[in-house]
Amino acid sequence: MLRWALGLVPATVGGGWTTVRWLGERERRRHEEELGPEDGWEVEGGRVLKGGPTEEIEDPEAEAARLAQEAAWYSFAGDSSASTFTKLALDTFPSSAPARLVRACWYMQKDAWKVVREDLSAPALRDTPEARLLLEFTERLPRSPDWRHAFFDAWKALGQPDFRKSTVLPAPIEWNRMNSTMLTQVHPGEDWLFPVGIVSPGTMAGKEPWMRERVLGCQSIPLLMAMREQLLSLEEAAPMRQACFAAVEERLGQLAGPAPRTLQLALIPFLSGTSYSAPFERRELEALEKLVALREWKQPSNEEVFREMQGHMDVVYGPAHHAWMMTSLAQATSHGTWLLDRARASKAHLSEDELRWLGRLLYEVGARLRAQPSRLELEMGLRLQMSGSELMQHVPTREECIAAWIQLGNWEDAVKKAAYDRWPIARLREESCEHRARNELAWMQAFAGTGELP
Numbered sequence: 156m157l158r159w160a161l162g163l164v165p166a167t168v169g170g171g172w173t174t175v176r177w178l179g180e181r182e183r184r185r186h187e188e189e190l191g192p193e194d195g196w197e198v199e200g201g202r203v204l205k206g207g208p209t210e211e212i213e214d215p216e217a218e219a220a221r222l223a224q225e226a227a228w229y230s231f232a233g234d235s236s237a238s239t240f241t242k243l244a245l246d247t248f249p250s251s252a253p254a255r256l257v258r259a260c261w262y263m264q265k266d267a268w269k270v271v272r273e274d275l276s277a278p279a280l281r282d283t284p285e286a287r288l289l290l291e292f293t294e295r296l297p298r299s300p301d302w303r304h305a306f307f308d309a310w311k312a313l314g315q316p317d318f319r320k321s322t323v324l325p326a327p328i329e330w331n332r333m334n335s336t337m338l339t340q341v342h343p344g345e346d347w348l349f350p351v352g353i354v355s356p357g358t359m360a361g362k363e364p365w366m367r368e369r370v371l372g373c374q375s376i377p378l379l380m381a382m383r384e385q386l387l388s389l390e391e392a393a394p395m396r397q398a399c400f401a402a403v404e405e406r407l408g409q410l411a412g413p414a415p416r417t418l419q420l421a422l423i424p425f426l427s428g429t430s431y432s433a434p435f436e437r438r439e440l441e442a443l444e445k446l447v448a449l450r451e452w453k454q455p456s457n458e459e460v461f462r463e464m465q466g467h468m469d470v471v472y473g474p475a476h477h478a479w480m481m482t483s484l485a486q487a488t489s490h491g492t493w494l495l496d497r498a499r500a501s502k503a504h505l506s507e508d509e510l511r512w513l514g515r516l517l518y519e520v521g522a523r524l525r526a527q528p529s530r531l532e533l534e535m536g537l538r539l540q541m542s543g544s545e546l547m548q549h550v551p552t553r554e555e556c557i558a559a560w561i562q563l564g565n566w567e568d569a570v571k572k573a574a575y576d577r578w579p580i581a582r583l584r585e586e587s588c589e590h591r592a593r594n595e596l597a598w599m600q601a602f603a604g605t606g607e608l609p
Contacts, residue, residue, distance in 0.1 A: 212247060219248035223257050226579075227325035230261045232335040232472035233581035237261040252279040252323045259289060260579045268293070284316045285323045302582040303590075307601070307608045310573050318574035327576040328476070328584065330483050330531075335472035342470065349373070350467035353382045354477055356395045363398035370402045376420070377460045378467075379407050381484035383423075418523050419453040421446045422490045431496035434504035435513060443516050452523035452532070453486070460485050461592035473581065479588035483531055491535035494520060495542055514546025525559075528594040533563060566596070569603035 212218045226240035238261055244254035259274040271293065275286045291309035299305035310316070318324060328334065333355045341347065349369040352359040359366055373379055383403045389396045404427055407420065415421040425439075425446060435443075455463075464478035464485075471477055498513060505513065517539045524536030537560050544553035570576070575583070590609040591598050601608040 215248040216251065219244040219251035220253050222247060223251060223253035224325050226254070226257045226261070228328070228334055228579075230257055230264075230579035231328045231476070231581060231584055233264070233585075234335060234337065234472045237579070250277075250279045252283070253325065255280045256285055256289075256323050257325060257579050263289070263293065264580060264582060280323070283323060284313075284318065285321060288313060288316065301586055302580065303586045304608060306575070306578070306583055307573075315572065317572045318577065319568075319571050321574060321577070324574055324577040325579055327574070328579075329576075331480055333480070334476060337472055338470050339472060340470050347467070347470055350378060350464070350481070351470060353378065353385055354468070354481055356385055356389065359395065363394050366395065367399050367402050370399055370406055373406060374410070375463065376407065376410055377455070377463060377481075377485040379403050379410070380419070380487050381481045383407070384484040384487060384489055387489050416449070417451045417453050418446060418449040418520065419487050419490065421449055422494075422520075426490065426493050429493075429497070431493055432500050433497060434501040435497055437505075437509060440509065440512055440516065447516055447519040447523075450523070452527055457482055457486070457527070457529055457595075458589075458593045461589060465589075473585065475585040475588040479592060482592050483529070486527070486529060486532050488524070488531050488535040491520070491524065491539050495538060498542060498546070510546045511548070514543040514549075516543070517546065518543030518552065528596050529591075530563070530567070530595050530599065533596065537563065566599035566603050570599050573602055575602070 222240050222244035226237045226244060229235075229240060230237035237257065241254050241258035241261065244251050245258070248254070255274040255277050259271045259280075262268075262270040262274075271289075274280060275289055280286045288309055291313055292306050295305040295309050295312075296302065299308065336355055336358055346369070348359075349366065352362070352366055370379065370382070382399070386393075386396045386400045386403065391397075404423055407423055411420040411423075425442060461478055461482045464481040465474060468474040468477040468481065494517060498517060501513060502510065521536040521539030521543060524532045524539065527533065527536075537556055541553060541556040541560070544550075544556055575587070587598070594609065597606055598609055600606050
């Protein structure tokens with residue numbers, strides 16, 4: 156769909172409701188073509204009206220579970236294709252508990268409570284911990300200010316059941332999953348495609364020169380920082396990386412100026428052009444000493460970046476999820492990975508005093524990251540500080556890092572225990588992203604029993 160937009164939407168086209176309806180009609184036809192008469196199905200508006208698989212499936216239960224997982228991804232995004240895939244799953248194996256659960260989650264969002272109750276009372280799902288939580292959740296929804304608090308209160312009311320080993324819930328939606336490339340609308344002109352191309356580089360194949368042109372005129376440091384992280388995840392020979400990486404670093408240098416105000420920006424020219432396997436030299440330690448004097452890791456804050464990204468991601472399904480994805484990319488934690496890799500390569504090349512010096516510098520960089528209220532930045536900050544403590548051979552700081560690491564693990568386990576990111580309900584996912592951007596650590600601590608849910 157993004158390639159369609161790039162190829163056919165002229166700069167003067169409007170992004171009004173006519174275009175949105177056209178997109179919806181195109182998607183309806185796509186479903187009919189993919190699931191249509193040649194496969195024995197009758198499909199209308201993304202719904203399977205009759206028919207099903209014409210060939211015998213060797214393992215119907217496993218196939219239904221696979222289709223239920225596909226349905227879950229759509230349900231996380233708020234895409235109505237979720238109902239199509241749950242229908243296919245239940246046609247394949249009517250007793251599929253995963254499919255029943257995903258369908259119940261989807262129709263909760265549509266206020267189709269009769270269908271929800273039917274699925275939760277089906278023999279395959281009835282009396283399971285998952286069904287009990289959803290029933291408690293639905294009871295609390297009318298009295299709760301929002302979906303996330305209804306879920307959280309239901310989980311606590313049931314004694315905080317542990318869903319970490321659930322075989323009914325789908326796989327969790329990770330922060331870096333591009334969960335939809337389907338458009339819900341388009342804006343006038345083409346500028347809106349640039350941030351969408353950052354979050355999903357594969358959709359811009361063949362448009363690398365166009366992306367590079369937008370990079371050179373971009374005024375947003377967070378957008379460019381997110382793009383740099385995405386490009387680093389690609390193979391070095393990837394056309395997008397070849398076309399845009401140097402331009403992104405050049406543009407970031409222009410926006411930062413000769414005296415960057417944040418350590419995140421200052422580290423880009425410091426690391427640029429170096430290999431992760433290259434040992435540090437003494438002159439680099441001297442340069443890094445000056446950089447760690449910068450007291451701030453980044454600006455603007457995660458919350459401010461999230462709000463900016465929300466404005467860019469309003470054209471895809473799951474806009475808050477994808478805004479959170481971009482916000483997390485803009486944290487640029489790959490800086491820490493690069494420093495750690497080079498530090499490991501330096502152990503056989505630096506003197507003992509130089510290694511202690513390097514350890515202190517890593518510890519200082521880690522301190523800037525640990526000051527940020529996000530899981531990824533805290534995790535990277537702790538990794539840097541633990542490595543720094545080892546190089547300094549300083550036991551007290553190492554013990555403090557280990558204690559903080561264990562605490563972070565406890566917070567993560569509490570969120571996983573509730574399986575918050577495994578319930579395929581778009582409203583739950585979307586509501587949580589802004590609050591995670593504001594203070595993800597407070598969000599996690601609430602599940603661990605410390606503080607209120609934001």
